[in-house]
Amino acid sequence: MSAAAAFFAPFAAGLRAPNRPAPPGLTTWNDSDPGVRFDVYRNNVVVSLVGALADGFPVTQSLVGEDFFLWMAREYILAEPPRSPVLAEYGDSFPAFIAGFEPAAGLAYLPDVARLERLRVRAYHAADAEAVSTALLTSQLQRPEQLPGTRLQLHPSLSLLSSSHAVVSIWAAHQGAAPPRALEVERQESALVLRSGDDVLILPTPPATAAFLSLLKTGATLGDATAAALESAPDFDLTQCLASLIRHGAIVAWQPPGDPAP
Amino acid sequence: MTQSRAIPTTAAALALALGSAITLIDTAVAAESGEMEKCFGVALKGKNDCAAGPGTSCAGSSKVDHQANAWKLVPKGTCEQTASTTSPTGYGQLMAFKAQ
Numbered sequence: 001m002s003a004a005a006a007f008f009a010p011f012a013a014g015l016r017a018p019n020r021p022a023p024p025g026l027t028t029w030n031d032s033d034p035g036v037r038f039d040v041y042r043n044n045v046v047v048s049l050v051g052a053l054a055d056g057f058p059v060t061q062s063l064v065g066e067d068f069f070l071w072m073a074r075e076y077i078l079a080e081p082p083r084s085p086v087l088a089e090y091g092d093s094f095p096a097f098i099a100g101f102e103p104a105a106g107l108a109y110l111p112d113v114a115r116l117e118r119l120r121v122r123a124y125h126a127a128d129a130e131a132v133s134t135a136l137l138t139s140q141l142q143r144p145e146q147l148p149g150t151r152l153q154l155h156p157s158l159s160l161l162s163s164s165h166a167v168v169s170i171w172a173a174h175q176g177a178a179p180p181r182a183l184e185v186e187r188q189e190s191a192l193v194l195r196s197g198d199d200v201l202i203l204p205t206p207p208a209t210a211a212f213l214s215l216l217k218t219g220a221t222l223g224d225a226t227a228a229a230l231e232s233a234p235d236f237d238l239t240q241c242l243a244s245l246i247r248h249g250a251i252v253a254w255q256p257p258g259d260p261a262p
Numbered sequence: 263m264t265q266s267r268a269i270p271t272t273a274a275a276l277a278l279a280l281g282s283a284i285t286l287i288d289t290a291v292a293a294e295s296g297e298m299e300k301c302f303g304v305a306l307k308g309k310n311d312c313a314a315g316p317g318t319s320c321a322g323s324s325k326v327d328h329q330a331n332a333w334k335l336v337p338k339g340t341c342e343q344t345a346s347t348t349s350p351t352g353y354g355q356l357m358a359f360k361a362q
Contacts, residue, residue, distance in 0.1 A: 176309035242283035
């Protein structure tokens with residue numbers, strides 16, 4: 001073990017164990033007690049991470065209340081500390097942790113609400129990509145025989161969530177507008193999450209549309225994805241779906257069959 | 263079943279959908295250009311966009327749900343269809359009102 005590792009291993013372990021004495025080898029510039037200084041540092045680490053989670057999961061916090069959230073976030077931080085120095089990446093596994101967190105089991109929709117909030121943060125930080133022009137799309141109409149075999153590349157921020165609970169309605173009810181008159185929590189809902197400009201949108205999406213977009217994301221052709229969507233829901237509306245994608249700049253490459261991927 | 267599935271995925275059907283989608287965009291952009299209206303009495307506590315009486319710092323300053331003198335920007339035409347517990351009409355209003 002290198003000297004640095006010999007110092008940092010107990011230091012890192014000490015950060016997660018409030019009852020342990022300060023790790024060996026600490027000195028202070030003004031001869032104050034290193035144990036007290038380490039306690040302050042340890043507290044700052046946890047508090048800043050709790051703050052980061054609270055910022056990224058505001059609706060989750062609203063649903064369980066501040067005290068419960070603080071406790072749940074602490075348990076998560078101790079169980080799964082950050083693996084990356086990039087704070088925006090911290091919390092990917094929080095929804096799964098919530099799903100396994102026994103005291104929150106009474107709120108069956110909570111993990112999916114957290115998943116939705118996570119996708120939102122991910123979308124916000126996703127790479128930029130320029131949408132294809134309307135002119136390019138219009139030009140495709142001159143070669144309709146190519147459309148069934150065409151593949152679409154969607155914006156890097158675009159993701160989908162399908163839940164057996166009304167997570168989009170629950171999320172929307174926490175966005176400051178008037179509360180919904182009635183909310184049927186057990187209803188299935190799907191969401192399309194994507195960034196349009198600098199705004200992250202959460203759009204309620206019919207399940208067939210969500211399935212269609214998932215297929216496109218994995219490289220299915222327009223023809224195959226449409227056929228699959230129509231099979232699951234005969235009222236699948238391809239026109240509205242494409243219009244929504246175009247309107248939000250979500251199509252970033254249009255690849256007719258035979259064209260090399262960019 | 264097989265037949266009804268085969269038809270919509272033909273090249274012609276896809277071209278029709280794409281063509282309609284492009285047309286929809288052109289008309290939607292015109293309609294979408296930020297048509298909002300101030301709606302009084304529908305914002306939840308602390309969620310108003312502005313105007314909540316003297317001594318406040320405006321946005322986010324309303325003290326109760328559906329405060330009558332606090333407004334929120336909502337899509338045009340939806341204000342007077344949004345439920346408000348304080349409003350004499352039962353819905354949001356385009357001007358500040360006296361809570362019932």
